[in-house]
Amino acid sequence: MMTTRASLHTLGCRLNQAETSILGEGLKRKGFELVEFGQPTDLLVLNTCAVTEDAERTSRYLIRKTLKHSPHAFIAVTGCYAQTGMESLKQQAGIDLIVGHQFKLDLPAFLPPAHELRKRPAAEIRHAKAIERGDFELPYFAESEATRALLKIQDGCSAMCSFCIIPFARGHERSRTFEDIQREVEVLAARGYREVVLTGVNIGQYAHQGRDFCSLLRWFDQAAGFERIRISSIEPTTVGEELLDLLASSKKLCPYLHIPLQSGDDQILQAMNRRHTIKSYIKLIEKALVTIPNLGLGTDLMVGFPGETETAFQNTLAVATDFPFSYLHVFPYSSRPGTAAVRLKQRILPASIKKRADLLLALDRAKRLAFHNKQIGKTISVLFESGTRDGYSFGTASNFTRVGITVSGDFQNHILPVTITAATDRCAFGHITSDSQTNPAMAIPTL
Structure with a gap:
């Protein structure tokens, strides 16, 4: 039996990103296989932003783009634009489900089972003008690939x-x-x-x-x-x-x-x-x-x-x-x-x-x-991410400095002391500091 693919995409703030992770967990529990956004998919869940007009314009563009490579994809739209721009979204062809903020985290429950997913002749609306004011709980907890x-x-x-x-x-x-x-x-x-x-x-x-x-x-x-x-x-x-x-x-x-x-x-x-x-x-x-x-x-x-x-x-x-x-x-x-x-x-x-x-x-x-130059000579703790780019492993210091090192190896999800030796406006660079490893100062890379 073929799996039904679902992709999610987030526009806007970290809160939106957190909620997208929760929605992804709900889709997995409903039987969907999550695929990277931009790949062929059977379902797109677009978590929108309405802070700027550009964000709304981007939302509409991403829906059209998805339908070009996945013309039969079921399109579900939620987030701030779904709450404030519902009437506009109802006019856009290809949207199957519009979910306002009151019901946002319940979105997976409004979908049919993965194997029964079908395009709808008109968008179904799950929307409430008045959002409840009471304390809340989340339906489930998501697991992210991020550190x-x-x-x-x-x-x-x-x-x-x-x-x-x-x-x-x-x-x-x-x-x-x-x-x-x-x-x-x-x-x-x-x-x-x-x-x-x-x-x-x-x-x-x-x-x-x-x-x-x-x-x-x-x-x-x-x-x-x-x-x-x-x-x-x-x-x-x-x-x-x-x-x-x-x-x-x-x-x-x-x-x-x-x-x-x-x-x-x-x-x-x-x-x-x-x-x-x-x-x-x-x-x-x-x-x-x-x-x-x-x-x-x-x-x-x-x-x-x-x-x-x-x-x-x-x-x-x-x-x-x-x-x-x-x-x-x-x-x-x-x-x-x-x-x-x-x-x-x-x-x-x-x-x-x-x-x-x-x-x-x-x-x-x-x-x-x-600020990055100010870190030179200091040893700061860095939480490393997965993979490398251009020969560098990257992570984030506790004070939010972006840090790169040239040491090879998988440091994902490790917090390590790094002595900063060089900086650009995009990143600080240094070497891991320990009794067993003291590397010379590095040349500033071109990124």
Whole structure:
């Protein structure tokens, strides 16, 4: 009997990636054989993003691309675009199933058995306008081929930033039950993961039966089976001294923070309905840099928000230049239907947006190089991934530095001390440090 193939593809954030892994586990339990995205398939599950117009456009393109090499493939679409753009997706030919966020992780249950999969004359809709606000559990736990496990602890956001469609796509803040987190942690530890990345939309708002985010982190710090716990992107208003002290004192919590700034101008932050000011953000970052040694620090910056004058942009550029960020994520503003920012009139010309984005992207490269150069001479712990590329084995340091070494051998899922000897803006390079092996400094490779 022939197996029925299924492929999955994720657009967007780490939370989406975590949920795709869960969906993959559900498909395997239903009898599907998972194949790499882009290969001929009988089923495509596309986990979409709606943060930008480009993400929506990419979703539509990937559906058409899949139907070219697999014209009879059953197409199931879920994720943020399925929640906010359902009417648009209903008009696209070839889609068989559209599942909104309320029912996202139940998607495999809406499919017929693998051997009975058939195209449908019209898309079936599983959609709810109102997403439940209560605490949640996951239906099953996924196993990933990656060395770092993504662990969903929270969903939704109630902040209502004026540019952001996520509250409309994912609903209000809600937290995963602590008992369900415990169960998955036991499974992940038994599978041998060395690092767990905590994911969510607004993870600093985690709350379940009297346990807040910091108390959850303290529990993780004592839990058996992991060497590293990493926090994904976290809002500045949810980072306090208690969290910074935990990151500084813990042997498991990674010295890494990604704290979105969005703009370096207070008037723009106010128009964005952000809940921090430049003064409060600077105070937080200064405290973090003093408290946490060798901190890896990233941020998000948006350019072209309506009303962003040249002066406002220069304020953003100045803040980004002055602080020792290890990298910058730069996003052009994208108008999202239903958000408050749509009503703002002072639109920025596309040419100006591109010019500003290019300046910040050049600064990002300089920041990455400066941070990697700062690691030279230090010995840092690196979790290695599988395989090699161009003769190098690569991994990620606890402070999120990308590291390559030339030593041959399979170091997958091993955490090893590496002394950094060279750097580019893309990666730091070094050698494993041990009593039995001391390699000379390496030449910088061309990657």
